[in-house]
Amino acid sequence: MTGPAVAFPERAKAALADPVLGTALAKLQSEFRRDRAAMLSRMPEFEALRDRAMAIRDHALARLDALLEEFERNVIAAGGHVHWCRDAAEARETVTALCRAAGATTAAKSKSMLSEEIGLNAALAEAGIVPVETDLGEYILQLRRETPSHIVMPAIHLNAGQIGETFRESHGGLDADRDLGDPDALLAEARATLRRRFLEADVGITGANALIAETGSIMLVTNEGNADLVHSLPKTHIAVAGIEKIVPALDDAMAIVRVLARSATTQEITSYTTLVTGPARETDADGPRGFHVVLVDNGRSTMLAGPYADVLRCIRCGACQSLCPVYGAVGGHAYDAVYAGPVGAVLTPALDGLKKAAHLPQASSFCGQCEDVCPVRIPLPSLMRRLREDSWRRPDIPVAGKRLIRIWAWAARRPTLYRLVQRIEIAALRLLAGRRGAIRSLPFAAGWTAARDFPAPEGGGFVDRWHASRREPRS
């Protein structure tokens, strides 16, 4: 990611001061909570489905090498091609070269977080190939030159009014009286514009929600059907996918779909779930002539061997973002990362390095809601804590409050001293509070009193008072 190096706290502060964003996030979270609860009430076996999905993902990761090779054999057998890319640069070069070979000037794209991760659009544009996002949210962001703020709802930070303005600025020639005030009107306008772009495109680029080893198929899950036009109208179809997306068999992909849609949008299934196997056959009336799967490692195989392997189970449903109270306060852009929210707090340090992303695993209250809703049970708080341990050990990464915690721990390991200091603290705090019961400002706890009063102690420590009033054998 490029752009000014503004740290997370400043970005968060700006986000908190943005009322439009606040309204959008509050709406997302309350509706998602409500709809997810309704979904769960219809789905008593959801916990069992999560177990199954988790087991499938773990099994696939344990056999990643063999399954990927099986996938490659079956893609080739179906008439397609597989390209292996070590990192983002290789992936960009590979896709750009495939577009050039197809003589492309325009590439239609459906939503792909991996293409965001590898910075594909900028690379295509530099090579003279116009990338056209066709997912409504991604299309809006492309017009606004913004990045996704959520894994499955990329433009969730915007409201209909902002989108209407964007369309008026970008589409040109729109009647000033034309009402673009509601989502249906916006959708109709986007659809009319995008239909032309689908037909112009020389290449279609999709992501993949799963790679299926036994058939060499890719699975695409959307609600807009745009991915189906992207992969079937242009002459060449390129699918970009992280290597971790592999599953052994069709049944496994179906098990993933069952938790994916429910976790992403609380739907039982999305409007379109498509399996693509190879290019068009000779007897097919239409479909692409060329089918390419670009498999991207970009740090994943390294992660697989380390303590953060569990996060590779992620199926990119975004549920952890939709319910995270920190994400709900600041939105995705505050994270300044392709993947925001709890999963991003673990993935981003792995992809971009801990030094650049050190704030992200720190900015969590460890409420545990992310782990609670994750369809593949990624222990996100534990992984964030582990990243904090990495930061703690590294002299080149500043950890807020490190000195204070060391001093506090030193005292906590000396109970007699700790109690003595506590007695002084209690007396001082009571003096400061007076009769008010709470203290407005504490220079040594400015982080606390910047936003809240400090409730005054009742007086006397509990342990002291207990032993003053009871006779208990010395412990």
Next chain:
Amino acid sequence: MTGNHRQTESGPPRVGLFATCLVDAVRPTVGFAAAKLLEDAGCIVSVPRRQACCGQPAYNAGDRENAAAIARQVVGLFESFDYVVSPSGSCAAMLRRHYPGLLARDPDWAERARALGEKSWELTSFLVDVLGATATGARFAGTATYHDSCSGLRELGIAGQPRALLSAVAGLELREHDAADVCCGFGGTFCVKYTDIAAAMTDRKLAAIGDTGAETVLAGDMGCLMAIAGRARRTGARIRVRHVAEVLAGMADGPALGEGE
């Protein structure tokens, strides 16, 4: 007693009360309330003098070494009791869920930490799940809403136990607030490192609490209560803040948390 506790030959359960550092320093009433609830339920309560903190601030900051040292200290101090009970889901979860992992590779302490974890309980969960309590015989005239503290809820499954005991308190009308299981914004050192974000979270919590019209908010963790009471005082939100143990023990007569005399 109808719960899971098995009477041993030594008689009633001997409970080590782990008060937690915040109860100890800020609200001794909660410690006395917890002791009363345990004694009323037939336990013999001890409060080891050399207790300080469970080590969570170090553990969650990534300082494993200090966290492990503090964990060994707590294990040594409490392992002789039948049970360790704490008026905090977060600290009880630290003992029960995290100590065993923290000391797993320490051959001298792994088994001791595992054993301590198994007998460590949050107060309301101990009363209901272990002792089989259904009521505490308390009275509290007023309306209250209960906030689920995250660690207790998600690491120890505490949700029904406090509500069951509160529903048996005479005179108390319990009202659920929307998103009762969403974080209040405390999060330990999170709330001082990311003050603005934490305050925004607390404001949402206070708004949901306010919507119920309840006079009092109750929770089982001092951290949450400190954040909620402190932010309420700062923003002028009219809500009284108490630990659930104060109400259950009939010791909710004094000023609420952060309230003047």
